Amino acid sequence: MALQEKLVPSAKQVSPFTVRSTPVFDPKVHLAYEPPSQRLSMGDLGLDKAHNGPSSAIAVTAPFPLASREGVIALRQAILDPAVLSHCLVYSHMTGPHAQLRGMAPHAAEFVAEFWQHPETLKAISEAAGEELVPYMDIELGHTNIQVPKGMSRVDYMRGLDADPFAPPSVSLLSDEAGSKTVNSGDQTAPLVVDYHKDAYPWVAVLMLSDVSNMTGGETALRKGDGSLFKARAPSLGSIVVMRGGSITHCALPCEGASERITMVTSFRPRHSTQDFSNLHNIIDCSNLNELYEQWTEARLDILGNKLKAYKQVLANRRRRLEARDGVLGGLREPTVDLEELNRLADEINEHMSRTLSEMAPYTSSRNVWTPKPRINL
Numbered sequence: 001m002a003l004q005e006k007l008v009p010s011a012k013q014v015s016p017f018t019v020r021s022t023p024v025f026d027p028k029v030h031l032a033y034e035p036p037s038q039r040l041s042m043g044d045l046g047l048d049k050a051h052n053g054p055s056s057a058i059a060v061t062a063p064f065p066l067a068s069r070e071g072v073i074a075l076r077q078a079i080l081d082p083a084v085l086s087h088c089l090v091y092s093h094m095t096g097p098h099a100q101l102r103g104m105a106p107h108a109a110e111f112v113a114e115f116w117q118h119p120e121t122l123k124a125i126s127e128a129a130g131e132e133l134v135p136y137m138d139i140e141l142g143h144t145n146i147q148v149p150k151g152m153s154r155v156d157y158m159r160g161l162d163a164d165p166f167a168p169p170s171v172s173l174l175s176d177e178a179g180s181k182t183v184n185s186g187d188q189t190a191p192l193v194v195d196y197h198k199d200a201y202p203w204v205a206v207l208m209l210s211d212v213s214n215m216t217g218g219e220t221a222l223r224k225g226d227g228s229l230f231k232a233r234a235p236s237l238g239s240i241v242v243m244r245g246g247s248i249t250h251c252a253l254p255c256e257g258a259s260e261r262i263t264m265v266t267s268f269r270p271r272h273s274t275q276d277f278s279n280l281h282n283i284i285d286c287s288n289l290n291e292l293y294e295q296w297t298e299a300r301l302d303i304l305g306n307k308l309k310a311y312k313q314v315l316a317n318r319r320r321r322l323e324a325r326d327g328v329l330g331g332l333r334e335p336t337v338d339l340e341e342l343n344r345l346a347d348e349i350n351e352h353m354s355r356t357l358s359e360m361a362p363y364t365s366s367r368n369v370w371t372p373k374p375r376i377n378l
Helices: 069-079 082-088 110-117 119-129 154-159 289-326 339-358
Strands: 039-041 058-061 099-101 133-135 143-146 182-184 189-191 194-197 203-208 220-223 229-232 239-243 250-252 262-270
Touching: 058 119, 069 082, 069 110, 069 262, 082 099, 099 154, 110 119, 119 133, 119 239, 143 154, 220 239, 289 339
Parallel strands: none
Antiparallel strands: 039 058, 058 239, 099 143, 133 262, 143 262, 182 189, 194 250, 203 239, 203 262, 220 229, 220 250
């Protein structure tokens, strides 16, 4: 089916990006969701103590189909647009010589935002996770990791990528990039594409945008409670893995045999969460702080709003119980507000806002390395 085209805002409206026309997201065309065949719990990984919830809470899913071939091509078309490659290539200590694209949605890659925010996409990801999830913030929509072969620059390699994942490869990936850190995964020693870490946000969804049918390696190594590693199978083209990445130490192992490895990552949080342990430790160095801080503050305020809404509901429920017991509406004969409880809530609010601010380095900090000028000329 041909992709329907639509007009995009003028370059003046979305400066500094000059974007091409993009396909209209249609879940009937761009999604191919099938539920995961297996889910591992936090208890299965021996990580009960690393998680505040029950041991039965889902930790990671088996790979499952999400994007159709048309969806994969549209996403690749969006991220490989010269404006995105020019303005959204970032450098991170976690990825070393490999490439990251981030901050492209929604202005430089509207299709990416439409894909991840559509109700049908969210329904599929929430069903897989076992709870209702929403994207944490726009700047984390469609964060893309691209494995770069040994001896090639990021720019030279990305110039040769095609929107069609089945296009003839220009180079094959190798698994011995010089200078990369290594991990003993039980049966091999391999360099890491992304170093060991916990994600900054509660949930992560990793979508494969490359044909990896001939790939060996490429797994996600999860550190279990006893220190051993569990290698989660890498998803195939258009498939996705959903993981409680904020609670699990993990890394991305490299692959070989495939012509490329492009993964798109979006971070999520529970829609109705009242607590949030997210952080910006690994995010500040590779983000536009003007965008990051506004979106981070809004997300944290949304979570605080959930907490306040939940407490208001507690008070309303207490009133209903008292009125039902006494058979009288109004004129409460007992208090619904526990002053000690309210004081604890005030402490929690203060702690929440203090933590929100503590994650934000000053704009004048040396960690603010983002620049609005094009970094590469494609």
